[in-house]
Amino acid sequence: MKIGIFLCHCGHNIKHTVDVARVKEYFQKFLNVAVAEDYPFLCSEPGQELIRSRTEAEGLDRVIIAACAPTLHQDMFKDLVKKGGLNPFLLRRVSVREHCSWVGDDIGKNTDKAIRLIKAGVYGSSHYIPLEEKQVDVTQSAMVIGGGVSGLSAALFLSNQGMHVYLVEKEAELGGHVRKLRNVWPSGKDGSELIDEMVETLRDRENVEIFTSTRMVSFGGSFGNYEATLETPAGESTVKAGGVIVAIGFAPFDPISKPELGYGKDKRIVTTLELENGLDELGLPANPRVAVLHCVGSRDEQIGKPYCSRVCCINALRAGQTVKEKFEHSYVESFYMDVRAHPKGGEEFYEDTQEKGVLFTRGNVGEIIPTPAGVLVRGEDTLFGELLEREFDLAVLSIGMSPPKDNQYIASLLKITLDKDKFFLEAHPKLRPYDTALKGIFIAGTCSGPKDMEESINHGRASAVKLFGLLNLGYAFVEPFVAMVDPKRCSGCRACEQACVAKAIKFDDGERIVRVEEAACMGCGLCNSTCPSSAIGLKGHADSSINDEVGAILEAI
Amino acid sequence: MAEEAKKDIPEIVGFACSFCSFKASEMAGSLRMKYPEGIKIVQVPCSSRVDPAFVIKALFEGADGAFVAGCHPGDCHFIKGNYYTRRKIAALKEMFKAFSMDKKIKLFWVSASEARRFVEKVEHMYKEIKEGNNEGKKG
Numbered sequence: 001m002k003i004g005i006f007l008c009h010c011g012h013n014i015k016h017t018v019d020v021a022r023v024k025e026y027f028q029k030f031l032n033v034a035v036a037e038d039y040p041f042l043c044s045e046p047g048q049e050l051i052r053s054r055t056e057a058e059g060l061d062r063v064i065i066a067a068c069a070p071t072l073h074q075d076m077f078k079d080l081v082k083k084g085g086l087n088p089f090l091l092r093r094v095s096v097r098e099h100c101s102w103v104g105d106d107i108g109k110n111t112d113k114a115i116r117l118i119k120a121g122v123y124g125s126s127h128y129i130p131l132e133e134k135q136v137d138v139t140q141s142a143m144v145i146g147g148g149v150s151g152l153s154a155a156l157f158l159s160n161q162g163m164h165v166y167l168v169e170k171e172a173e174l175g176g177h178v179r180k181l182r183n184v185w186p187s188g189k190d191g192s193e194l195i196d197e198m199v200e201t202l203r204d205r206e207n208v209e210i211f212t213s214t215r216m217v218s219f220g221g222s223f224g225n226y227e228a229t230l231e232t233p234a235g236e237s238t239v240k241a242g243g244v245i246v247a248i249g250f251a252p253f254d255p256i257s258k259p260e261l262g263y264g265k266d267k268r269i270v271t272t273l274e275l276e277n278g279l280d281e282l283g284l285p286a287n288p289r290v291a292v293l294h295c296v297g298s299r300d301e302q303i304g305k306p307y308c309s310r311v312c313c314i315n316a317l318r319a320g321q322t323v324k325e326k327f328e329h330s331y332v333e334s335f336y337m338d339v340r341a342h343p344k345g346g347e348e349f350y351e352d353t354q355e356k357g358v359l360f361t362r363g364n365v366g367e368i369i370p371t372p373a374g375v376l377v378r379g380e381d382t383l384f385g386e387l388l389e390r391e392f393d394l395a396v397l398s399i400g401m402s403p404p405k406d407n408q409y410i411a412s413l414l415k416i417t418l419d420k421d422k423f424f425l426e427a428h429p430k431l432r433p434y435d436t437a438l439k440g441i442f443i444a445g446t447c448s449g450p451k452d453m454e455e456s457i458n459h460g461r462a463s464a465v466k467l468f469g470l471l472n473l474g475y476a477f478v479e480p481f482v483a484m485v486d487p488k489r490c491s492g493c494r495a496c497e498q499a500c501v502a503k504a505i506k507f508d509d510g511e512r513i514v515r516v517e518e519a520a521c522m523g524c525g526l527c528n529s530t531c532p533s534s535a536i537g538l539k540g541h542a543d544s545s546i547n548d549e550v551g552a553i554l555e556a557i
Numbered sequence: 558m559a560e561e562a563k564k565d566i567p568e569i570v571g572f573a574c575s576f577c578s579f580k581a582s583e584m585a586g587s588l589r590m591k592y593p594e595g596i597k598i599v600q601v602p603c604s605s606r607v608d609p610a611f612v613i614k615a616l617f618e619g620a621d622g623a624f625v626a627g628c629h630p631g632d633c634h635f636i637k638g639n640y641y642t643r644r645k646i647a648a649l650k651e652m653f654k655a656f657s658m659d660k661k662i663k664l665f666w667v668s669a670s671e672a673r674r675f676v677e678k679v680e681h682m683y684k685e686i687k688e689g690n691n692e693g694k695k696g
Binding site for chain 2: 069070095105109120408412415416417481499501523525526528546547549553555
């Protein structure tokens with residue numbers, strides 16, 4: 001057997017805490033190892049070429065890629081070894097980055113651990129057998145959870161392509177937060193107008209089913225054939241979908257959790273969302289003094305929200321402009337950390353706001369105290385390094401985005417992951433920003449992190465394109481990890497038949513042994529560990545393979 | 558490695574299911590959480606794939622501890638594989654009690670989003686085993 005080992009540095013991510021030269025040297029002397037290479041980025045084009053060409057030139061029988069977690073770039077690496085002339089199921093991924101270099105700091109110990117992990121990969125993969133991918137039929141329908149602007153965009157695209165769409169919204173009305181906006185920057189249009197346009201198009205379509213005031217209560221199945229139970233006002237209903245797009249949006253930051261800002265204690269302290277409905281009801285004097293606070297609920301380690309919410313700077317600028325438009329001789333002061341006017345035209349809008357007379361003070365506001373005359377804003381001017389204390393008639397809090405309220409619920413139902421800020425985690429922040437770790441389940445919009453409207457719409461559409469690409473053909477390939485029976489060892493005790501959850505094992509009365517129905521087998525391996533005579537095995541996860549991995553981990557190096 | 562030095566660094570072999578616990582361990586890495594390097598993980602498709610023989614093998618080959626980690630009860634990707642695991646490991650522990658080795662085996666549930674819980678669980682196990690080893694040395 002010829003084994004090829006490719007060790008990735010992942011820039012500094014692995015190299016920094018693992019002595020890659022020592023690992024390489026160790027495996028160069030290893031039995032049956034024909035190739036042991038290290039490379040800065042195996043996922044880069046020259047890195048890919050290295051794997052492909054060496055696999056081909058040396059005629060490798062096994063390829064071990066010691067790099068990131070096995071789910072990352074898996075299709076690409078499989079494709080590479082295939083091009084190199086090797087069955088892709090003889091490829092073994094070893095997670096050196098997530099399970100070694102990132103979780104330990106000691107180079108010596110990490111290097112030992114990396115060697116053991118790679119050795120486990122070498123030993124384990126020696127029992128692999130060549131396999132072919134299994135073709136399965138997929139349901140050509142999609143479920144979109146969340147009827148906000150990004151869910152609507154996704155549903156529009158999918159229904160355009162003729163796919164059946166189930167749009168699920170927990171509120172009575174579609175449109176999410178955008179519906180509440182009265183003046184969408186930069187067009188100045190009413191948010192509900194934009195939403196109504198999309199909703200009407202969807203309502204006219206025969207291939208779209210809209211469920212409002214609906215909650216998902218159960219979710220199951222696998223890629224291509226997911227099944228969900230929905231609790232609708234008309235009773236329970238079950239839908240079958242090939243894939244799912246999660247677009248449950250965000251929750252506006254609740255400034256109550258920063259009590260020092262006095263929100264809720266005085267009606268002269270408002271959020272940017274409340275300002276949407278205009279200034280009329282606030283009873284401001286003729287030449288009001290208005291304070292605008294940036295970054296309320298963003299970039300704040302103390303309340304566990306270290307991220308930038310991306311939309312609140314523009315909202316703060318809009319608030320300033322709204323006041324200036326209505327009251328020409330007002331005094332508007334913005335307290336900012338940095339002004340991040342991301343979107344197109346944002347920087348110009350910032351300049352325009354300054355020209356209109358809004359004053360910008362770099363400062364941290366520590367507290368807002370309501371007084372009979374107005375609201376007293378106290379804090380630190382961070383440019384001059386001195387205390388600031390000013391009276392205003394109105395304080396506007398530019399609130400950020402918090403994770404959606406149902407994030408935990410949806411995450412546990414769909415078995416997808418949340419990131420450290422409790423937004424949904426993408427499979428890869430740059431290369432797969434729409435995918436979750438589960439095939440056929442995508443995330444869209446602000447539920448994966450703060451985004452503005454344009455980005456949310458793009459994200460929704462992109463997820464829809466990706467999902468459409470998976471379901472378009474009506475069939476898909478899935479991993480062939482199913483159980484197989486060794487007829488010589490099977491005693492026909494039928495213990496596995498009773499244990500099998502998928503009911504994929506049938507007893508053959510003639511031969512007195514069991515047989516596996518491959519289409520029904522889920523590949524959990526429960527039958528393996530139940531069989532008293534090791535007669536049934538799971539392809540790709542054989543007993544011998546796991547046993548040898550355990551041995552390799554504990555063997556002296 | 559000298560026998561003395563080895564005692565101070567427990568070797569723990571963990572079996573983690575692909576859908577929950579292994580994902581959590583991946584995330585623990587992505588979040589740069591730290592846990593002792595003695596902990597090494599074998600990926601299995603489901604916790605029910607873990608034959609008690611693997612656990613026995615790990616302990617007999619010199620591991621100071623072995624754990625099986627799966628999805629929370631009711632959350633199993635394969636519907637109820639982890640219920641079988643629970644029974645199997647309970648029986649295995651009962652057997653190991655006879656040799657006072659039942660503390661070397663642990664079973665816990667970690668969902669894919671619970672990286673912190675994963676690290677807490679393995680660290681706790683590591684500490685317990687390390688203390689147990691040290692006590693053994695004194696006695």
